[in-house]
Amino acid sequence: MRKLMVLVAFAALVTASCGVVAGAGEDVVRVYSGRHYDLEQAFRDFAKQTDISVEFLYGGDAELRERIAAEGEDTPADVFMTVDAGNLWLAGQQGLLKPMNSKELTGAVPAGLRDPQGRWFGLSMRARTLMYNPKRVDPAEFPDRDSYAALAEPKWKGRLCMRNSTNSYTQSLVASLIADYGYGRALQIVKGWVANDVEIVNSDVRIIETIDAGGCDVGITNHYYLARMLEEDPDLSVKPFWANQAGPGVHVNISGAGVLKHSDNPELARRLLEWLATGGQNSFADGNHEYPVNPDVEPEPLIADFGEFDYQPVNAKAYGSLNAKAVQLMGEAGYS
Ligand SMILES: [Fe+2]
Known part of the structure; x- marks a missing residue:
């Protein structure tokens, strides 16, 4: 019941800092994101390809991390996304994240850009x-x-x-x-x-x-x-x-994400992260001219011109x- 009330509160928060990208199916994954750059395009592509809807709430990295901690097991969110590895590390330290055992994620994201315990993964660099x-x-x-x-x-x-x-x-x-x-x-x-x-x-x-x-x-x-x-x-x-x-x-620093320990839909959340690290890499990274983390994905031409490093x-x-x-x-x- 309490969780339902928080869900209603989440919906009520759909103002300037929130949004919904509807997929064709009934599944919904909810994201708290410190990243704002062109994220909606990536969510639209994901919803189109998987039929999974995405609800998102924007805020600052630290502010959202504190919010997740305060909401505890009542949090409506499934995924915490940030523009900084430090806040993902802190979220891991606070016990807010669920380790993901995903071959797709460990295969797509180089070891230097993710948590060795699988609690968070870099998605762009x-x-x-x-x-x-x-x-x-x-x-x-x-x-x-x-x-x-x-x-x-x-x-x-x-x-x-x-x-x-x-x-x-x-x-x-x-x-x-x-x-x-x-x-x-x-x-x-x-x-x-x-x-x-x-x-x-x-x-x-x-x-x-x-x-x-x-x-x-x-x-x-x-x-x-x-x-x-x-x-x-x-x-x-x-x-x-x-x-x-x-x-x-x-x-370097990353934009990255982890699945919340108290997520109701950890499987959907995992699918979102897997998609972002593979087929969704260009949707996620290119709008802000960031480098894909996945070595199989080419960076957009303007930054490719800066040369390899x-x-x-x-x-x-x-x-x-x-x-x-x-x-x-x-x-x-x-x-x-
Ligand atoms: Fe920036």
């Missing part, structure tokens, strides 16, 4: 890497290892633009520096960026615009912002440099458990 203005920088100036750390060298003084410290992308990148180098060395790196008078910009798009305009020579952003902007203006004077190719690989396996535990340390480190370094 984004790279956070160096962006530069080719009129002002020769990419041979960037080392193929310690590429993020190298921006602390004095030669980059007055030439850097980076994202603000309250942004989760910055926090996960710094958390991965702590995991790779230890707190002390990571602190030296971030202090070096600050000593270089890094210009802090609170938008990846604005970082790319500033590099294009010659206001900065180098920055760090997610790859898909460059793709979006190149779609509008193919003459943009900004190129990506794939960081750490002779080291651990470029820093090695990536560092997603260290979800570091992104989740070192988040507070990363924030503390940036404060200590005077990075705002």
Whole structure:
């Protein structure tokens, strides 16, 4: 009965942040999603191909995770979807997710992009890497290892633009520096960026615009912002440099999902995840110019043009458990 009441509440929430994509059959899978980018197209394709309807509720990653925890066994949701591995890791730690034993998922998603215990799976990948203005920088100036750390060298003084410290992308990148180098060395790196008078910009798009305009020579952003902007203006004077190719690989994060422990329809939820990781990869990833996780699926042409790269396996535990340390480190370094 309580569950029914929550279901009614879920339906009542069908406002700006909710929606339903109806399939031909009676089955319904319900998704709480921190990912908003073009998700409805993927759900429409899924509903069309499987007859399973999808009801979805959008919110922030952390907000939805807390909501699931609060709803407990009464949650109407079957799937938790996020734009960040750290929140999936935290959901796993909180016991909110059900391990999925699916050959299709483990076959489709590389080990470095999913939970070893099968509680969550990456479904698309984004790279956070160096962006530069080719009129002002020769990419041979960037080392193929310690590429993020190298921006602390004095030669980059007055030439850097980076994202603000309250942004989760910055926090996960710094958390991965702590995991790779230890707190002390990571602190030296971030202090070096600050000593270089890094210009802090609170938008990846604005970082790319500033590099294009010659206001900065180098920055760090997610790859898909460059793709979006190149779609509008193919003459943009900004190129990506794939960081750490002779080291651990470029820093990546995922959009991913897990099935909830208290899902009423774990089989339908599993089918949605399996479809998203296989036949639905392009529907899911391409709209936001993200990379498919499934190595059998081609990325869309604009990002395929950026060239192939090695990536560092997603260290979800570091992104989740070192988040507070990363924030503390940036404060200590005077990075705002
Ligand atoms: Fe983004």
